[in-house]
Amino acid sequence: xxxxxxxxxxxxxxxxxxxxxxxxxxxxxxxxxxxxxxxxxxxxxxxxxxxxxxxxxxxxxxxxxxxxxxxxxxxxxxxxxxxxxxxxxxxxxxxxxxxxxxxxxxxxxxxxxxxxxxxxxxxxxxxxxxxxxxxxxxxxxxxxxxxxxxxxxxxxxxxxxxxxxxxxxxxxxxxxxxxxxxxxxxxxxxxxxxxxxxxxxxxxxxxxxxxxxxxxxxxxxxxxxxxxxxxxxxxxxxxxxxxxxxxxxxxxxxxxxxxxxxxxxxxxxxxxxxxxxxxxxxxxxxxxxxxxxxxxxxxxxxxxxxxxxxxxxxxxxxxxxxxxxxxxxxxxxxxxxxxxxxxxxxxxxxxxxxxxxxxxxxxxxxxxxxxxxxxxxxxxxxxxxxxxxxxxxxxxxxxxxxxxxxxxxxxxxxxxxxxxxxxxxxxxxxxxxxxxxxxxxxxxxxxxxxxxxxxxxxxx
Numbered sequence: 001x002x003x004x005x006x007x008x009x010x011x012x013x014x015x016x017x018x019x020x021x022x023x024x025x026x027x028x029x030x031x032x033x034x035x036x037x038x039x040x041x042x043x044x045x046x047x048x049x050x051x052x053x054x055x056x057x058x059x060x061x062x063x064x065x066x067x068x069x070x071x072x073x074x075x076x077x078x079x080x081x082x083x084x085x086x087x088x089x090x091x092x093x094x095x096x097x098x099x100x101x102x103x104x105x106x107x108x109x110x111x112x113x114x115x116x117x118x119x120x121x122x123x124x125x126x127x128x129x130x131x132x133x134x135x136x137x138x139x140x141x142x143x144x145x146x147x148x149x150x151x152x153x154x155x156x157x158x159x160x161x162x163x164x165x166x167x168x169x170x171x172x173x174x175x176x177x178x179x180x181x182x183x184x185x186x187x188x189x190x191x192x193x194x195x196x197x198x199x200x201x202x203x204x205x206x207x208x209x210x211x212x213x214x215x216x217x218x219x220x221x222x223x224x225x226x227x228x229x230x231x232x233x234x235x236x237x238x239x240x241x242x243x244x245x246x247x248x249x250x251x252x253x254x255x256x257x258x259x260x261x262x263x264x265x266x267x268x269x270x271x272x273x274x275x276x277x278x279x280x281x282x283x284x285x286x287x288x289x290x291x292x293x294x295x296x297x298x299x300x301x302x303x304x305x306x307x308x309x310x311x312x313x314x315x316x317x318x319x320x321x322x323x324x325x326x327x328x329x330x331x332x333x334x335x336x337x338x339x340x341x342x343x344x345x346x347x348x349x350x351x352x353x354x355x356x357x358x359x360x361x362x363x364x365x366x367x368x369x370x371x372x373x374x375x376x377x378x379x380x381x382x383x384x385x386x387x388x389x390x391x392x393x394x395x396x397x398x399x400x401x402x403x404x405x406x407x408x409x410x411x412x413x414x415x416x417x418x419x420x421x422x423x424x425x426x427x428x429x430x431x432x433x434x435x436x437x438x439x440x441x442x443x444x445x446x447x448x449x450x451x452x453x454x455x456x457x458x459x460x
Contacts, residue, residue: 022049022121023051025123030127032443037382041386052092054149057080063152076447094112096290123340124343143254160195167202176192177279179242181215189281192281206237210265221409239263241261244256285323288324288325327350328347332383350370351367351369370402408437410431414431
């Protein structure tokens with residue numbers, strides 16, 4: 001009898017003192033920020049684990065520079081073992097999805113020893129990826145590339161340089177196409193053009209935009225960067241959709257079949273043209289790196305989300321945007337899930353804006369979603385880490401209200417942007433600020449010093 005009671009008490013004690021399991025899914029800017037906050041605040045009865053497919057963190061904004069062979073890969077990475085606090089465990093695994101009903105993160109069993117890992121609290125910081133759609137799917141020997149990772153940037157740079165040398169030897173011109181009309185597309189094509197022109201290698205560059213170039217940006221930003229791209233002899237084709245891609249091979253050069261669209265970028269006007277293309281880079285839109293799947297969510301349109309947020313302060317059923325970002329409440333908790341937070345590019349963070357500044361014309365606020373940026377990733381990671389600890393300590397949670405420090409769009413020899421969304425910045429000043437900020441937001445003193453030197457000297 002005494003033995004039975006001892007066993008029962010032992011089992012009870014084991015349950016009572018089982019550590020609280022906190023999982024951080026993703027080791028980028030937001031995941032690292034969250035891990036550092038939680039490690040500094042959580043008591044010793046908490047087990048913290050960070051999961052990422054790579055053993056290093058990557059400065060994603062510098063991948064176009066890596067692809068253009070302007071910056072070595074060593075200057076944009078740092079080992080997670082050196083970046084994480086000592087009490088944070090690291091698990092190298094590829095995240096496949098979420099099982100919120102059973103509090104599990106689903107893993108690729110081929111990369112790790114298990115197919116899932118359980119949690120008591122979860123922070124989702126898995127970032128974003130290029131939204132690839134047929135017929136444009138990157139694959140080995142497909143001639144289609146993206147800039148989703150350090151490996152893909154290095155692969156693009158090496159393949160482009162090899163193809164340029166081959167074209168020079170054969171006396172032909174290599175045709176490079178970048179698909180997209182936004183921030184990443186402009187930065188990418190400007191850097192790749194530098195790779196060819198700085199070595200006097202034969203290449204023609206084309207930027208294909210589904211709508212207009214840099215849509216929703218100020219006119220002066222569009223005009224300045226468009227003028228620069230044209231001065232570099234980069235062809236810009238707006239309002240068109242890619243219907244078919246034919247990869248180049250021994251039988252001949254590659255090509256694209258493109259369809260002209262109206263100004264909305266949605267409806268065909270019936271004109272089909274052929275554009276030469278030997279190598280293609282996808283930079284046309286992004287989506288959440290880990291898609292939520294059908295089992296746990298309803299997909300919400302911005303209108304549905306806005307009306308729900310305006311009519312109720314309570315979290316609604318867990319839902320996601322069409323691009324896979326998880327909708328969160330003001331405290332960065334995934335809607336309907338008190339123990340799950342989403343941050344950075346994985347989170348759909350609502351930003352309400354008044355349509356008119358005049359009181360007499362004031363209307364119902366419209367809802368937008370916080371743009372993706374390194375600063376917002378770091379800010380949201382810290383905020384979620386603090387709110388998770390507040391929740392554990394039964395302290396009131398704080399709403400996430402970040403200050404926008406602004407943005408800069410670097411295009412190798414030109415730039416345009418706004419500091420604090422008010423002060424215009426452009427040219428070499430903008431480029432220097434870009435590389436300086438990338439250095440400050442980088443992961444090591446060595447990288448900071450390297451990029452600070454680049455900020456002072458810039459590139460030829």
